[in-house]
Every structure is written in C-alpha cells, then in structure tokens.
Amino acid sequence: MIVEMVTGVNVEQVDGVVQRAKSMGFQVQLNLGTEKTVVAILGGNTGQLPTETFAVLPGVESVTRIMKPYKLASREFKATDSVVSCGGVKVGGKGFVVMAGPCAVESEEQLMEVARAVKGSGASILRGGAFKPRTSPFSFQGLEEAGLKLLARAKKTYGIPVVTEVVDPHEVSLVAKYADILQIGSRNMQNFALLTSVGKSNCPVLLKRGFSCTVTEWLTAADYLLAEGNNKVMLCERGIRTFEDSIRFSLDISSIPVLKRASHLPVIVDPSHAAGHYALVPAIAKAALAAGADGILIEVHPNPKEALVDGLQSLSTSDFARLMKELKPIAEAVGRHI
Amino acid sequence: MIVEMVTGVNVEQVDGVVQRAKSMGFQVQLNLGTEKTVVAILGGNTGQLPTETFAVLPGVESVTRIMKPYKLASREFKATDSVVSCGGVKVGGKGFVVMAGPCAVESEEQLMEVARAVKGSGASILRGGAFKPRTSPFSFQGLEEAGLKLLARAKKTYGIPVVTEVVDPHEVSLVAKYADILQIGSRNMQNFALLTSVGKSNCPVLLKRGFSCTVTEWLTAADYLLAEGNNKVMLCERGIRTFEDSIRFSLDISSIPVLKRASHLPVIVDPSHAAGHYALVPAIAKAALAAGADGILIEVHPNPKEALVDGLQSLSTSDFARLMKELKPIAEAVGRHI
Amino acid sequence: MIVEMVTGVNVEQVDGVVQRAKSMGFQVQLNLGTEKTVVAILGGNTGQLPTETFAVLPGVESVTRIMKPYKLASREFKATDSVVSCGGVKVGGKGFVVMAGPCAVESEEQLMEVARAVKGSGASILRGGAFKPRTSPFSFQGLEEAGLKLLARAKKTYGIPVVTEVVDPHEVSLVAKYADILQIGSRNMQNFALLTSVGKSNCPVLLKRGFSCTVTEWLTAADYLLAEGNNKVMLCERGIRTFEDSIRFSLDISSIPVLKRASHLPVIVDPSHAAGHYALVPAIAKAALAAGADGILIEVHPNPKEALVDGLQSLSTSDFARLMKELKPIAEAVGRHI
C-alpha cells in the first residue's frame, strides 16, 4: 500500500502514518522525494486492508493499493487452471462447454422439447430458470419448485446436468437438491447474504458478473464463495452497462483475457443476456470462443415468439443447431473441442 | 406501444402484429408511411407489457414503449407529493430532513456520542448500520441484532427516530421491531425477494438507487414495494457509476428534478457514499438542498480516523455542526426550513 | 416520428403539433388512446428532423424518432456490402485485412524494420503515425511531414499501401499526397471541420469511433464524409470508455454484428488501443475475426521497450508473426482468408 503525503507535509503527519502501519504489524519504508513524501506499507495482507485506514490520517493525499483486494480467486494463490466438475461435465479444461436452454421453465412440454434439441445439437448442460428475478412486479416470476422438478425430469430423461438460478439465501438447499450448478444472477453478485449461503453449500456455482461491477469486484465476490469453502466456482461474463444503446448490455470481450491472467477460475460467456436480440447472439458466441472462454450459456426456446420471458434474445432450436455447426471449426482452430 | 416494421414488410407480417395485439385486448392503429409502416398499440396497460411481445414477430424492426413500466410510483397515478411520517418526522413536506449518524454502529459509546451531537446540531433522524453488506468477506460485517438494540437505546435516550439497513428478506420483521425506517441498500435495489418482503411490512422504507440503475428502473423497483401495499416509500439518490475516477460515485444531481416531475415520492440524497471523501460532502449536500431534495443522509463519526467502516467519508461532529449552519440560510433561500 | 402528448392534453395543443407537422410537409396520423394521445408524423425525411421541432410545443410529453438520423451509411440506402479499394487492397470483401505497424513513425530504421517484418508475416497494409494527437502537451508529437515521407519510402520499398492519421482540416491534401488511407482518430470523430475536409478529398478514409460515441452517432459522422462525396469510408472500432478499469477501453465486440446489420460499410477493429497492453491484444484480435470484422489494425514495434509512444500496447515483430499464424485457421473456419 502506497501512501502519498500532501506537498508541505510535516514530520508529525508522516510519523502518524508510520505509527499506524507499525501498530498493525506492517513494515514501512519512507521515500523522501524532492517534491513528495511517499510511505510504502509492506506485508502479506495489505490487499485486504481498506485504503481508508491511512487515507483518513492528517497530511495524506492519496492511498494506492498494490495488492489486489481478492486473494483466493487469484492466479497468484493458485497458478493452474481450476477445472470444475458439474454432474460429470468438466468446465475449464480442453473442452468448450455449451450450456443451453430456455430463460424460464414454462411447461414440461417446452422444457423437454428444448432439452432434446440442445442435447442433440451438442450442448452438454441444460439451463432453465425456475425462480426468476424480474425488474417489474407485474411480470411472470417463474414456476418455482415445480420448475425445479421439471428440470430434474429433463436431466434424468436426457442425461444432461442442469444449471438454474437461486435468488434467496434460504432456498439454497432446496435448489441444490435438484440442480448440478447454482447460478447467481447479475443483480445478486453483491448480495452477500446469498453469496455466504451458496458458499456454504458444496454445489458448483456460476457467478454472473454484476452488470456494473469491475473485474476486481467480481473476483472479490468470488472470494466470498471460496472463503466459505466452496471451491467449485465458475465466472460468467454477461455484458456490462455502458452508454451504448444499440444493444442491451455491452459484452466485455476483454474480460476473458483479463480474467485468464488474473484468476484460475473457468470463464463462461452469456451472449444472450448481453445481446438482448437473437440476431446478435451468434457473432458474440463465436468471439467468446476465439477469445479463450471455457464455455457459453445460450438461451434456446422451441418457439421464441411465444416465450413468456426473453423470447427476443432466444435462439430457435434450428438457429441453435446452426450455431453449433459454426462453432465447431472455430473450436478446432483454437485447439479446443465441443 | 409503437411497433416499427422493417422496410419492405409484407401484409402478413403487419397482420401478425395486429392480430397479436387484438388477441390481448388492445386497440390498434396503422400508420402506413411512405417509407415505413408503423403500428400503434393502444390501451391502459401497455406500460407493463414487455416490448418483446411484439419485437419477436417477423417483420418487426423495433418496438418503443410510450407508457412507462412503473405505475404506482408515478405522478400520473398520484399528482400530489407524498409525505411519509417516520416516527413523528415528516419527510416530503416543507421541512428539509437531515438524517445523520455513523456508517456502522460500533459501540454504545460511539453511537451515543454521535446521536447527542447530531441531534444537537439539528438532525432529526439518526442513521446507523447494524447489518453491513461489505464487498470483501474479510471486512467488518456489523454488530447485527446487538447493533439494533443500541439504536433503540439511542432513540429512546435522545428522542430521535432511527433508520437502518436490512439485507435479508427473512430479517425484515426483526429489523422493523427496532427501526423507524428500513433502508434498502444500493446493491439490493433489484433484490426482488427483499423488496417483496419489505413491501409486506408496514414500515417506512428508504430505497437507495442501484448505482447503475436508471431512474426508470428505480421507480419500477419502488412499484414492487408499493404493489405489496407499503406506501411509505422514500427514494435515496447515492451516486451512480461512471467513468470518472476523482470520486467514488458521481452524484446524479439531475435525478432530483427528474424524480420530482416523474414521481410523487420524497427524495433524499446521500452525499457521503457518493463522495467517498469528507472534503466533498458539504458541496454536494448544499447542491442537493438547492436542487429540491427533501433531505440528506450524512455519515458522522465522533472520530473518523478510528472508524471501522467508511471513516474517510464521515464528517466529524464539528464538521457536521458547521455544515448544518451553512445549510440553514440556503434552506431559507429556497423556501424550506431545517 | 412519434409525438406522445401529456395526460390531460387539450385539443388546441394536439392541433399545434398537427399544424407544425403539416406546415413542414409531413403527413399526420392521430392515435387517440384511452389514456394517451399520440401523434404519428410520417414522411421520408423525419430521420433528419430534430426531435425538438415538436418536443418544445405545449402539451408534448416526449418525441421518439422512428427513422435513424443517418441515411447514406445505412443498409437501407445501400443493401450490398461496400468494398473499398486502398492502394490495390480490397477492404470489405472475402479477405480479412491486417493493417500493422508502429503507433508513431520514429526513424527510417524503425519503420523499415517493421514494414519488412509485418509484410513478411502477411499484413497487407502498413500503419504509422506522423501527426500524433497526444493528451499531454509534454509528450512526443510525431515527425510530421518527415514521417509522411518515410511512410512513402516504406510503401515503395515493400509494395505495401499505408494508412496514417490526419488531425488538421488544412493538412488533408498534404497527408493525402503520401497516404493510401486517411485515418480520423477517435478524438476527432465529431470534429466536423475535419470531417468535411476529408469528405471533399477522394482518398479512402478510416473513421475511428469516438470512444464515447454511440453506433448511431458514428454512422451519422460517416454521413458527413459520404455527404461530401467521398464514398470510400471504412469504420474502425477501437474501444469505448466504461467504468471497467482493468483495460484502457472496453472493446465493443457487439458493435461488429450491430454495424453489419445497420450499415454497408467495412468494419475494422483496433485491439491495440482498446487493450492498452500487448498481452490482451491477441485474444481481442481473434474475437474480432470470429465476430465478423473485415480486418484489424495492430500496433507492432521492433523494440516495444524503447518505443516513444504506446510501447506497452505494441506487439514485437515475433509476437505479431505468432498472432498471424494463429489467425489463419480461424479465418478459414469462418470462411475468409488472410
């Protein structure tokens, strides 16, 4: 942690910083520049220390963190890529994992039709929402436990693991009874009550990025899960909020190489929620694969025109089949397989 | 709702839109322009209808909502300003309400000292966090119920109502037992499980704006609370995330006149969380008052240098006393009183 | 253009809107909804009409544009992809065009070394800056005309066309004397004096996206060039400014499919300026190719550690050679060639 003192700082003020650091067990080194005095505070845990500890002291101009605020999610903590096993499917290895299915589970017929189709086209995990966090109280909120039961049936029938969202800290064990992967939605990335509860389960978890959270905040949220003992954490980039209005969220393609350098956790990309429109989904899916993502999460609906939720961003089953065909040669070109 | 068809649309495609609208009970009017065909869909509830209902149909280029997605929070629904009574203090009337106190309740001594000081300087509501949502799992998480009990004691001793945050849908009744106002934090603005639970209580609620949510999304979240029957809703602007890095969050000063036109709900401003630095707090507080806010929420700590949470953004009790003195003539100049 | 009237509008106010529209030669259609009156204004040129023409009238709540503000750059104006010939290299066809070279031309030796290397690895256009717009007045500003002359020499020696930036409307003919493509930088995307001047030349132009401009504004800026008669316009996505701080600019990968739907103009991607760091460049370059871009613009330096400008984002010549090898199979996988 680097503490820059104001121009014209006096000795007592510098000493105040030094004493506070020493009282906390840190080492200190002074840089007496010609124009600025800078205090370097050294030690293994300065990443988790709030910068405010020093910023509030008199004579301090700014405090810069050198160590990152996350630890367990970092590649410095674990150098090799983590591979998470989800109901038998490995995420984070050489395979490029396609998770596909409807935004919301609507009926047995709908879910079974999609499950059969996406499995047939090469998807290895089935997605489907039972508890839906909706921005308007007047919208369809999901089938809840009945939806979970349908997912379990589809899983058994087609032999495909399922991922579904959990929204309430008190429903984690209920959802984990049916699901192979618990999804934490974008709006809940910093719902710490939920993170703690999911961290205590032993179920693989797909942590979606908060649509306005930095990569650093995202990895710090992952640390919440990891710190509770759940190390089956996967990250899911799903677009960030920007000024651009031609798309619902701007997919942050560079988060893929950034995460691959900073963290050992697998990275999944959700083109559907970012795009908000089916016509943009294939281009983003291909880009994610080429950029090094470990998988994608795609919305597929047997009849997008009649979907209760997010039909506009869903691929039809035939569009999805075509996309899978187009992804395969790209996967090969980058040394992966689907 | 306005549905624009693509150039070269055919009759069947236009008819598809018309039929879907009619099947849902809406009236339809066709605009056959020289270059574009546009279908207007009319009726009282088109604001709550997802634009996708039509956007997924063949031949549709774009769909524009004319009615807003929120209803109960709108000034069209209720023309006169709502005034919320919080433990005897009226928020939303002629008075400019100052809510002040520490970010986190740390000890009886700390809380009592601040409560006495802020009450003495003219604050009419005491703030203090017992459950703290922290971005890092390694940070201080609050005193929890012990903190609520200290707040109740301060309230009794100094005759000042209290506002405190609730983070878990299953703790709403616990917190409401002690608090006069339930605060919903920025990261929970779209935690719909929490909104529904708070909406079912009858306790006044301060809904902080999600730091990346639009005013429209914020008022739609307020509709969640109002739809459950709780009409004691107050809004709190606390800064939005932008590219600017000289401040923690950019306070959206224009949200004040925007909300005053669009909604009947009282508007509070939190300069402390936006600023992230005590030196910026007074200027923002004065701006909020001049722009028409109904109150402010300010962090005050007896010894900011030793605060466990957010000390850098806290005013000392003497800085707070000075700010209160500076606010009074401005309040008078804009026809209000403190 | 759709004009929504306020709730409770009176007949005179509606008539005011109708009369203004008719006086401008537009057709009008009234939608008298149960809650809202909406006036549709129809005609071929409503896209270029400011929404304010109606928004200022009494009784108007909002005005929504249906037609886009740009015209000549749109796919509705020209359905087939434009192919721009630049010194014999076709941009916008089946080929994926790689433009590579140093950020700034520093010396003959540096430029020749890079030109030979990038040409040898398969680049078909040489980039190099002679006039550098720098954010600080204390930074290196470029070799100016001497730099242009070196570019001309490299072009002659290696038979490779060159792209270079122009920053002053009065230097367009000077730069066009040496360059095969004029580049308009991000900070000048809305420098209308410059756009007009470049539009009057007949030289191919690479219009970089303003780092905070929407796709709509970008295509409207392209209309400035096209309206002056220069139809050799290429677009260059180079990242947008967002809150994310792990990268210099967030590359807007979805702008590629968005542009391909909305416009007939070729799309180039600049991973180097977006990334700001060489380690992130290859992943973004591959993503751009997979997503459907027509080419990339890459910074290459013989010795990035000693570059006067932007060394950190430059690939070394050997890193560039490796990237070219990795791009080729991806190009094949998506039906293109390099």
Add this chain to the structure above:
Amino acid sequence: MIVEMVTGVNVEQVDGVVQRAKSMGFQVQLNLGTEKTVVAILGGNTGQLPTETFAVLPGVESVTRIMKPYKLASREFKATDSVVSCGGVKVGGKGFVVMAGPCAVESEEQLMEVARAVKGSGASILRGGAFKPRTSPFSFQGLEEAGLKLLARAKKTYGIPVVTEVVDPHEVSLVAKYADILQIGSRNMQNFALLTSVGKSNCPVLLKRGFSCTVTEWLTAADYLLAEGNNKVMLCERGIRTFEDSIRFSLDISSIPVLKRASHLPVIVDPSHAAGHYALVPAIAKAALAAGADGILIEVHPNPKEALVDGLQSLSTSDFARLMKELKPIAEAVGRHI
C-alpha cells in the same frame, strides 16, 4: 511513480527498472516486501512521464503514477484562485457570473431581443454561437462571420462582453477579433491542433469538458492552453455521458468541489446542454451555485418554440428572469453576489 514487480521477479528484472530510471535522471528506492518487490521512482517530473516507460519492461506488473499528469493547471503550481478578466467582467472572484443567450445566433432581431432581456435580468456576459458543430451534416451550421458581427453589435449596444465558440484552428484570430471569450466545445476538448492555436492567442478561453473525459484529462487539456502562454483559462462543466437516459448528459456536480481542490482555475457550469430540457435547468443552476461554481452558462431564446437549434433546452426570457430572482438569495446564502 510506483513500479510493482510480479511475484517471483528476478534480480535482473528489478535492475532493469532501476537502470532505466537512473538513466533518465530519477532517484530510485527499493521496497522489498515479503510478497512483492516495489520500486519507487522519485523526482520532480514523474507526472509528465508516461507510465509505459516502465510498464513495458520485463517483470513489471503495474505502474502507478503518484504525480498528476497536469502541472500548470494545478493548485500546487498556483495556490490562489485565478481570476480572469473578460471584457471588464471578473470571473473567479466573489461575483457569481451569469453568461446567457441563444445557442445559435439566428438574426439581428433575435440576438438583440435576447441581449436586452438577459442584461436586464442581471446577466453579465452574452453567449451566442456563430460557428455551430452539429452532429448531423443536414442541420443548421450557424451564420459564421455574419453571426460574429451581430454579436459585436449586441456587445456595443448593450455594453455586455460576448462568448462564442471557435471550431477551426485557422479561425482563432478571426473569432478573437469579435469575441471577449473563446469557447472550446466539448467535442473539441482534445482537439490538440485547436488547443495549441487558442493557447497562442491572448484571449480568455472557456474550455468545456469533453463529455467523456475525466477531470484529470480536462486539466491536462487546460495545460495545453497554459503551456502556450495563455493563462486566461476558465473551465466549463457541461455534463458527462452515462447510462442514465432521463437526461441528455449527467451533470457532474461533484466536479465542482473536485476542481476547487485540484486547480486554481475558475469553474463555470452549463446546465442547459446537460439537461437538454428547459424544465430541468433551474434546479441544476441552483445546485451549481450552492456547490461553489463561479458562474453559469445558460441558453435563453425569445421564442424557444421557433429556435433553429436546441430550443428544447432554452429558457424563455421570462423563465430566465424568474431564475435570476431565485438565484439571488441563494448567492447571498453562500456569500456571493450576482
């Protein structure tokens, strides 16, 4: 400048950083932490040094600037507030300066009517655009030199200095012949050819903030002007681009106290361009005054409904008169006068 080395760095890599720093005449201090090696580079000019100088070296993880990249605009360079005299009106002192007038000069009649009205209501500077940078090539572009002549006439008739925009580096002396203040528009804040040209004139200049530029970039652009010898620089906050869509640009109210701490230059606020709608202008104007701005720039039109440019954001002359009456008691409350 603080150079953080990667974990596991070797001695040669650290030495590479040290040698480069020493070769440039800087002092170096090493911090050998338990987990990280950090090199502090000290000396008076490290603010103007690109961070890349060190970031490209092997073994470097990140480089953090301690000194700001601007110098002449900083309060460290000049501790006391600058006061700029503009045709006899002092900007930056105790007075709160109101600059008002039409967005574009349209005719003698229009300009004279506004000039008389705003002067009568207490404005001390007349604004009016003669050269208009418009986002669409099909929009009204201004009266150009004829507009400047009308401004000169209004100035003479009513004894009020004028501010007007310059857009082309080759027109600076033409505009300076008529104007008391040269305005540099938001889209030209980083048009370095223009900044250099205006910096060479001796005319007061109002530098509008680029709508997506940080405060640091803005002050660095001011350094361009100051470095050329023009020290009559005033800054103008006019809103930044964010995700919020209820307003055209989000006025960054906190930039006022941030600038007042960081710089000695006067700060003006333009509520009209930020708001985009007249109904939001008064609240923002009052907030700017309360927050410590030195003046405002307001659009006023005798008949906003007929304005050729930006009518929606213009106040009528009577609305402006009312605003001036409301501002006066607030000015008094904060110790200023209008």
